[in-house]
Amino acid sequence: MIKLEHFYVVLGVMLAIAAVMSLRDRHNRRRYSTALFWALYAVVYLIGERLLPAVAGAIMVAMALIAGFGGVSMGQYGSLSKEERVSSAQRLGHKLFIPAMIIPVVTMIGATVLSDVQIGGTLLLEPKHLTIVSLGCASLLAVAAACWLTRSTPVQGMREWRRLAESMGWAVVLPHMLAVLGLLFAEAGVGKAVAHITTTYIGLDSKFVAVAVFCIGMALFTIIMGNGFAAFPVIAGGIGIPVLIGVYGANPAVMAAIGMFSAYCGTLMTPMAANFNIVPVALLELPDKNAVIKAQIPTALPLLVANIFLLYFLMDQKP
Numbered sequence: 001m002i003k004l005e006h007f008y009v010v011l012g013v014m015l016a017i018a019a020v021m022s023l024r025d026r027h028n029r030r031r032y033s034t035a036l037f038w039a040l041y042a043v044v045y046l047i048g049e050r051l052l053p054a055v056a057g058a059i060m061v062a063m064a065l066i067a068g069f070g071g072v073s074m075g076q077y078g079s080l081s082k083e084e085r086v087s088s089a090q091r092l093g094h095k096l097f098i099p100a101m102i103i104p105v106v107t108m109i110g111a112t113v114l115s116d117v118q119i120g121g122t123l124l125l126e127p128k129h130l131t132i133v134s135l136g137c138a139s140l141l142a143v144a145a146a147c148w149l150t151r152s153t154p155v156q157g158m159r160e161w162r163r164l165a166e167s168m169g170w171a172v173v174l175p176h177m178l179a180v181l182g183l184l185f186a187e188a189g190v191g192k193a194v195a196h197i198t199t200t201y202i203g204l205d206s207k208f209v210a211v212a213v214f215c216i217g218m219a220l221f222t223i224i225m226g227n228g229f230a231a232f233p234v235i236a237g238g239i240g241i242p243v244l245i246g247v248y249g250a251n252p253a254v255m256a257a258i259g260m261f262s263a264y265c266g267t268l269m270t271p272m273a274a275n276f277n278i279v280p281v282a283l284l285e286l287p288d289k290n291a292v293i294k295a296q297i298p299t300a301l302p303l304l305v306a307n308i309f310l311l312y313f314l315m316d317q318k319p
Contacts, residue, residue: 028075110134226272
């Protein structure tokens, strides 16, 4: 059976290779700290489940310190020259889209057609994480197709992987840390504190006001924390469950779906969502660091208002 853990190992090996490449890159003025950053991240994926929680936490703190003090920098990657890339693109034409198209097509096939396929009485794909496992298989097939089409090697693919990873730098880790932060906030009782503040200082006797506070709270906490999954347990525990469900009888599925959609409105407006709003700026070398956010705000605000009205009118819908 192909399991999600297998892809953790694959990603861990890729991070370890990136660490070795960074260590050997004499053009990187911070090659030692950059290599240490990727090596620590590789350890989390390769043996994370065997580590003591305190050790795993210390690794993440060390990674944050390395990134915070500017220890992750870019080096030299052995990329093709501009002329070679243009020549290759002209030769391949629209075939360049084949690897990209393999990913959604194979993912869909794996999640539907292959969901019940068995080999020797064992399911081919892990049913608990069927879609993600299918995505992992599709990504590996896409890499193989890209190497075949471009007549390149897996080594060059690893060089490009390292270039992309180091272009994103610390932002690669940020979504994971922020998602964990949401769980920590929930365990620490932040949701109860939010419930106390909102019920004390905001009149939630009005159903519309309660809905508006919930949706806006989801967006605001996402702006602060950079991740809708981090904001959800806090706001759902403070307002969604005790007020919308407990008082107004909202359908939990509707509340959760539109609540997360409201959180994503906050994602469009915050630099904390670095993988969405800061990394593209770095990769495209845009002069304005907030260019993506400025372009998204005119969409995010009306969409947030629309979510408030959607939840208000649909929250009573039963399955």
